[in-house]
Amino acid sequence: MSLLEAFGEGFTRRALLEAVMVGGLCGVVGVHxxxxxxxxxxxxxxxxxxxxxxxxxxxxxxxxxGAAVFGAVVVLVVALLGARDRVDDTSxxxxxxxxxxxxxxxLLSAQAGFxxxxxxxxxxxxxxxxxxxxxxxxxxxxxxxATLAALHKELVLGAFDRGGLAALGYPVLVLDVVLLLxxxxxxxxxxxxxGTILAVALIxxxxxxxxxxxxxxxxxxxxxxxxxxxxxxxxxxISFQWRLAAGATIVLVAAVLFAxxxxxxxxxxxxxxxxxxxxxxSAPTSSRA
Amino acid sequence: MNxxxxxxxxxxxxxxxxxxxxxxxxxxxxxxxVLRRLAFVGDALTHTxxxxxxxxxxxxxxxxxxxxxxxxxxxxxxxxxxxxxxxGDDAALAILxxxxxxxxxxxxxxxxxxxxxxxxxxxxxxxxxxxxxxxxTLTVAxxxxIVLAALHKELVLRAFDPExxxxxxxxxxxxxxxxxxxxxxxxxxxxxAVGTVLVIALIVVPAAAARLLADRVGAMTALACLLGAxxxxxxLAVSYEAxVDHGVRLAAGATIVVVLVGLxxxxxxxAPLRRRRAAAGGHP
Amino acid sequence: MDPxxxxxxxxxxxxxxxxxVVEGVDGEVAAxxxxxxxxxxxxxxxxxxxxxxxxxxxxxxxxxxLGRSPQAARRQVAYVxxxxxxxxEFPVSALQVVxxxxxxxxxxxxxxxxxxxxxxxxxxxxxxLAERASARFGTLSGGQRQRVLLARxxxxxxxxxxxxxxxxxxxxxxxxxxxxxxxxxxxxGAAVVMATxxxxxxxxxxxxxxxxxRHQIGFGPIGTTLTPELLRATYGGQALQLRGxxxxxxxx
Numbered sequence: 001m002s003l004l005e006a007f008g009e010g011f012t013r014r015a016l017l018e019a020v021m022v023g024g025l026c027g028v029v030g031v032h033x034x035x036x037x038x039x040x041x042x043x044x045x046x047x048x049x050x051x052x053x054x055x056x057x058x059x060x061x062x063x064x065x066g067a068a069v070f071g072a073v074v075v076l077v078v079a080l081l082g083a084r085d086r087v088d089d090t091s092x093x094x095x096x097x098x099x100x101x102x103x104x105x106x107l108l109s110a111q112a113g114f115x116x117x118x119x120x121x122x123x124x125x126x127x128x129x130x131x132x133x134x135x136x137x138x139x140x141x142x143x144x145x146a147t148l149a150a151l152h153k154e155l156v157l158g159a160f161d162r163g164g165l166a167a168l169g170y171p172v173l174v175l176d177v178v179l180l181l182x183x184x185x186x187x188x189x190x191x192x193x194x195g196t197i198l199a200v201a202l203i204x205x206x207x208x209x210x211x212x213x214x215x216x217x218x219x220x221x222x223x224x225x226x227x228x229x230x231x232x233x234x235x236x237x238i239s240f241q242w243r244l245a246a247g248a249t250i251v252l253v254a255a256v257l258f259a260x261x262x263x264x265x266x267x268x269x270x271x272x273x274x275x276x277x278x279x280x281x282s283a284p285t286s287s288r289a
Numbered sequence: 290m291n292x293x294x295x296x297x298x299x300x301x302x303x304x305x306x307x308x309x310x311x312x313x314x315x316x317x318x319x320x321x322x323v324l325r326r327l328a329f330v331g332d333a334l335t336h337t338x339x340x341x342x343x344x345x346x347x348x349x350x351x352x353x354x355x356x357x358x359x360x361x362x363x364x365x366x367x368x369x370x371x372x373x374x375x376x377g378d379d380a381a382l383a384i385l386x387x388x389x390x391x392x393x394x395x396x397x398x399x400x401x402x403x404x405x406x407x408x409x410x411x412x413x414x415x416x417x418x419x420x421x422x423x424x425x426t427l428t429v430a431x432x433x434x435i436v437l438a439a440l441h442k443e444l445v446l447r448a449f450d451p452e453x454x455x456x457x458x459x460x461x462x463x464x465x466x467x468x469x470x471x472x473x474x475x476x477x478x479x480x481x482a483v484g485t486v487l488v489i490a491l492i493v494v495p496a497a498a499a500r501l502l503a504d505r506v507g508a509m510t511a512l513a514c515l516l517g518a519x520x521x522x523x524x525l526a527v528s529y530e531a532x533v534d535h536g537v538r539l540a541a542g543a544t545i546v547v548v549l550v551g552l553x554x555x556x557x558x559x560a561p562l563r564r565r566r567a568a569a570g571g572h573p
Numbered sequence: 574m575d576p577x578x579x580x581x582x583x584x585x586x587x588x589x590x591x592x593x594v595v596e597g598v599d600g601e602v603a604a605x606x607x608x609x610x611x612x613x614x615x616x617x618x619x620x621x622x623x624x625x626x627x628x629x630x631x632x633x634x635x636x637x638x639l640g641r642s643p644q645a646a647r648r649q650v651a652y653v654x655x656x657x658x659x660x661x662e663f664p665v666s667a668l669q670v671v672x673x674x675x676x677x678x679x680x681x682x683x684x685x686x687x688x689x690x691x692x693x694x695x696x697x698x699x700x701x702l703a704e705r706a707s708a709r710f711g712t713l714s715g716g717q718r719q720r721v722l723l724a725r726x727x728x729x730x731x732x733x734x735x736x737x738x739x740x741x742x743x744x745x746x747x748x749x750x751x752x753x754x755x756x757x758x759x760x761x762g763a764a765v766v767m768a769t770x771x772x773x774x775x776x777x778x779x780x781x782x783x784x785x786x787r788h789q790i791g792f793g794p795i796g797t798t799l800t801p802e803l804l805r806a807t808y809g810g811q812a813l814q815l816r817g818x819x820x821x822x823x824x825x
Contacts (some may be wrong), residue, residue, distance in 0.1 A: 039383040040329045084557065086662050091497040094328035095553055098490030102546035105412060105487075109540035119404040122411070123394050197336075197486075198394075201387030208380045245398035248391035255388035324663065439682045446673050449663050453725070456626050456652035456735075457677050458644075504709050505664050 012240075015126045017134055019232030019250065022193040023202060025141045027228030028148065028221045029186045030207030032179060035159040040090070041078075043200040044097040045180075046187050048074040050196045051104030053121055053188070058107065063188065071184040074100060075177075124195035124247030126236070133192050140189045144182050155179060156217065193232070194247035202228060205254040212258075212265040227257055292522070295529040303423050304415045307482045308521025308545060312491060314430045315475050316517030317437060319496030320510045321468055324448040328493050329379065330367055331472050333386040335485045337363035338476045340393035342410050342485065347396060353425050356480050360473030363389065368466045413484035413542045415525070426478050433474040440467055445506055483542035490546040491517060498549075498556035502563065516556075520549035577603050579639060579733050579764035580625065586633030587617070587624050593787065594620045596633065600783055600792035604732070607755070607765040609775035609795070612785035613808050618768035621785065622735050625766065626652055638733055648677055651731035655738050656718035661711035667721045668706040671697050674728035696727040699757065701750045716747025723754055734758060736767040740774050752778055772799065 033042050049067040056066020074096055081092035104121075119125070148155070158165045158175050166172045183203075190199040206227035210220045235250030263270050295301045322331045338360045345355020363385075370381050397406055418426075437444075447454045447464045455461050472492065479488040495516035496509070503509035524545025531539045578601050586596035595617025602608050610618045623629045625636055627643030638646035651674070674696070675689040685693075697703055700720035705713060710721065719739060726734055734755075740748055755765055755778055769775055775782060775795065782798050784790040784807040791798045791807075 034380055037379055039379040040332075043332070043383055043386075081557070084560075086500050086560070087497065087557070088323075088326050090326040090328040091323050091493060091500070094332065094489065094493035095497055095550060097332075098487070098494055098546055099550035099553075102487060102490065102543040102550070105540055105543035106547060109543065110537055119407050123407070198387055198391060200383050201391070204380050204383045205387075208384060243399065244395045248394035248398065251387055251391040252395060255384055255391070258384055324660075442673075442676060442679075442684065443681070445665075446676060449665060449670075449673070450654070450659055452654050452658075453652060453673070455628055456647070456650075457674075457729075458647035459677075500664070503664055505666065505669075509664050 011127050011129070014129045014131065014134055015236055015246065016233065018126055018129045018137060018193055019236045020229045021134075021137050021141055022190050023206070023228030023230070023232030023250070024225040025137075025144060025186055025228070026190060026199075026202040027206040027210070027224030027226070028145065029183060030203040030205075030228070031210070031217070031221045031224050032148070032155060032159070033183060033203055034207050034211065035156070036179070038183070039200060039204050041093060042183055042187065042203055044078070044093045045071060045074065045184055046196040046199045047097045048100035049184065049187060050121060051100050051107055053191060053196070054104045054107045058111065063191070067188040067191075068181075068184065070100070071181075071188075075180055075184075120195070121191065122195045122197050123245060124191065124193050124198065126193045126246045126250075129192050137189050137192075140185055144185055147178065147182055151175065151178065194250060198247055198251045201251040202231070202254060205251070205258045206231060209254075209258040209261045212261045212268045227254070231257060291530070292526050295526055295533075300416060300418075301525065301529065303418050303420070304482075304525055304541070305522065307415060307418050307423060307426055308525060309518045310427060310430050311475075311479050311482055312495070312517030312519070312521040313514040314433055314478065314517075315488065315491035316495040316499070316513030316515075317510050318433070318468075318471050318475050319492040319494075319517070320499065320506065320513050321444050321448055322472065322492055323496040323500055324445075324506075325468075327468075327472075328489070329382060330469065331492050332489045333367060333382045334360070334363060334469065334472050335476050335489050336386040337367070337389035338473065338480065339390050339410060339485045340396060342480055343393040343397045346406070346410075347400065351425075352480060353429070353477060356477040357429075357473075359389075360477050361470065364466060364469035364473045368462065368469050409484070410480070411484045411486045412540060413480070413482045413487065415482040415541045418482060422481050426482070429474055429478040433471055433478070436467070436474075437471055440464070444468055483545065487542045487546050490549055491520075494546070494549040494553050495520065498553040501556045501560040516549070516552055520552060521545050524548040579604050579606075580766065581637040582625075582634070583636075584634035585621070585624060585631055585636050587620050587629055588632040593632075595624075595785060596788045598634070598783070598785070598789045598792075600781075600789075602733075602764045602766060602781070604762045604764055605759050606781060607759055607767070607779040608781040608783055609779040610766065610768040610783050610785060611770075611772065611775060611799075611807065615787075616785045616807075617787050618785055619737055622652070622737055622766070622768060625733075625735060626650060646733070649732040651726035651729040651734050653719075653722050653726045653734065653736040653739055655741060656715060656722050657742065659710075659718070663710060665710050666707050667702060667710055667713060667717075668693060668697060670710050670721050671724045671728050674725035677729070692730070693724075693728050696724040697721070699727060699754050700724045714744065714747075716743040719743050720747055720750055720754075723751055727754065727758065732763050734763055734765045736765070736769075738768055738770065740769060740771050748774070772804075775799070 033039060049071045052066040052070025053063050056063045078092050078096050081087050081096065082089040154165065154170055154175055158172060162172055186203060187199045190202055194202050207224040209227050210223035214220050214223060231254035232250050235253040236246055239246040239249035261269065266272050296305050322328060338356050341355040341359025342352050345352045366385065370385060400406065443459060443464055447461060451461055475492060476485060476488050479491060483491065496513040498516055499509045499512035503512050525541060527548065528539045528541040528544040531537045580602040582598045582600050585598040587594050598621060610621060612618055620629065624631055625638060625643055627647060636643055639649055671693040672685050672689065675685050675693060679685050679689060694706065697706055700723055702717060702720055710718065713721065739751060759765060780795055781793060782795045783792045784798065784803055786807050786809065791803045
């Protein structure tokens with residue numbers, strides 16, 4: 001059954017609306033994630049808030065509350081661990097991610113209906129989105145966008161030159177935390193659509209794609225939002241047509257857009273760069289130690 | 290709590306051998322992952338192997354083969370991506386990782402029993418390991434161990450001083466590919482026991498804990514193997530006890546990971562004390 | 574080619590995306606000789622060193638090390654990077670770091686043997702760190718770590734030694750020991766090329782100098798080439814002060 005045919009159904013319209021809102025929101029937030037090089041952290045956040053979401057679900061609490069609390073705990077743990085000698089940031093994130101995720105699995109496994117719920121949390125279940133979820137998404141989305149708009153210049157400066165921001169008298173740490181909370185809120189909002197594992201894709205891919213086409217920041221955000229929403233709609237359509245998991249299909253569409261752009265984008269695309277330089281490639285700098 | 294009694298049962302024995310071998314192997318490979326701060330790459334590999342497992346399952350072939358094929362493919366891809374960073378290495382990795390993973394999810398979503406299958410692939414079914422599985426795991430583990438032993442000194446050199454490694458004439462790209470292949474082998478070996486999501490814990494956590502306590506690569510490796518194996522054993526024992534004696538079903542794989550993280554936290558608590566004692570006793 | 578010549582550069586040029594990073598480097602280094610690469614930051618010293626190591630391709634001119642291409646000659650060429658770029662928490666001892674210099678000779682799969690350990694121990698002794706052999710690399714001071722890296726290069730038994738700013742942030746004692754070890758290497762027939770900011774040490778350690786600022790400004794004996802005029806040309810007219818005994822101090 002195609003999307004058009006199913007359009008008459010309530011769940012279809014809701015899924016579509018959710019896909020557009022979540023896609024757009026993730027696109028904008030994704031630009032900040034890339035600016036501060038936080039994709040791994042975002043992925044870890046997705047994995048690590050999983051137990052919070054499970055716990056909230058089990059206790060009948062708001063998913064947001066559960067995720068928010070757990071997210072804050074995770075951020076704290078990663079920061080504390082990473083500050084110790086001999087624990088580098090990457091390992092700190094790796095340990096926290098694994099531990100939190102396993103905790104979530106344990107909590108769920110102790111309940112019945114294990115598999116079904118787990119899957120919904122992990123890879124989304126957009127077709128079961130309820131009107132209440134839509135309202136939540138809209139409210140959170142607006143709050144996030146308003147925050148980002150209000151703090152735009154500070155966040156951008158902070159991403160480029162943390163020292164400079166501090167020197168100007170801004171509370172750098174507070175701004176960092178605000179951004180992390182924004183990312184956290186976005187991840188949680190994406191769960192019904194694409195689940196915790198895939199949320200990072202919808203946040204990172206449209207933004208990465210947009211960056212290949214434009215250098216101006218606001219244009220990047222607008223483009224990223226558009227690409228995110230488009231991935232949502234196209235992905236949903238394809239998933240209806242061929243009866244595939246919706247969240248995963250959305251992510252695949254976003255990834256394809258990225259891959260295509262990687263090759264054809266003027267100036268930053270692979271083709272463009274191949275045509276531009278005639279000499280040898282760059283000196284191989286020592287890759288990550 | 291009884292650490293030995295559960296393992297008189299055949300299926301528990303097999304599970305134990307499986308986690309002991311996996312724990313030790315993952316710990317040894319994990320040392321290099323941690324020293325080179327490659328946890329993200331390791332994580333990416335675990336996600337990218339997933340569609341291979343799914344495809345093998347759908348085609349009725351050995352899961353191991355499917356995982357192996359994709360493991361090799363993605364190890365090559367990840368090595369290439371790692372060396373041509375323009376998009377921002379982490380972003381490219383994240384996209385690669387999630388698109389492969391999505392591919393796996395999409396493929397499996399067309400089958401019935403979608404959610405149950407997904408769970409098994411993601412989290413494993415260590416208690417359902419049979420003799421064939423065990424033999425397969427041991428074979429893959431043996432191959433990985435041999436490769437690791439053969440290349441060990443060069444891999445450590447690469448981790449310590451990439452510039453000198455290149456200056457001495459080694460091809461760092463080849464060494465990177467070798468390590469990525471090793472990680473892929475570990476993931477492949479672990480797929481049925483703990484699943485693709487939790488294997489990253491086996492790789493990173495014991496090694497990260499060993500790092501805190503060891504001053505030499507050799508000691509770090511030995512300790513990582515020990516912790517990995519111990520985590521497997523304790524995890525199985527705890528999960529068995531919980532389900533049999535207390536009626537609480539705790540997924541075995543997840544329990545193992547939680548135990549490992551607990552060991553890590555223990556190491557993190559003990560490490561500063563050890564350092565202080567060493568500083569007081571020996572030279573600064 | 575004269576068998577005594579360890580390194581020959583003929584109009585060597587390295588470019589990146591059509592932008593030349595360093596060009597027109599022309600000169601020879603014979604066995605036992607030592608050349609200082611001098612120039613401001615961004616002059617191309619590190620790039621030139623990498624080109625001699627065969628790590629970056631030339632876009633013009635040629636480089637011959639020991640009569641062969643840089644890649645072919647690598648077994649006989651040793652590199653000493655700056656010690657502070659290495660992870661101080663890495664779990665290796667000083668001796669283990671020096672042993673790493675033997676890996677190319679040991680080859681794949683095999684482990685260093687007793688003979689290798691002896692060579693490594695001797696190299697460590699040469700830089701005055703024999704009694705710190707089993708100390709963790711990161712517990713040593715900056716100067717000591719630099720000495721360990723030189724020992725690693727010595728353990729390679731090279732005929733050409735390349736050093737990148739070996740005296741940066743190094744204490745006086747370590748400096749003396751490094752200079753002495755380098756002198757012994759040269760006496761044994763090895764050639765040395767070192768990038769450095771320190772003109773005083775260049776005088777002490779080297780007999781030739783190559784002045785670089787993205788292109789070669791001079792290459793010759795240090796007495797005749799390290800002149801105020803050429804230095805001004807190299808450093809782009811930055812403030813220079815002349816001291817009485819002819820040692821010129823410049824702000825890099």
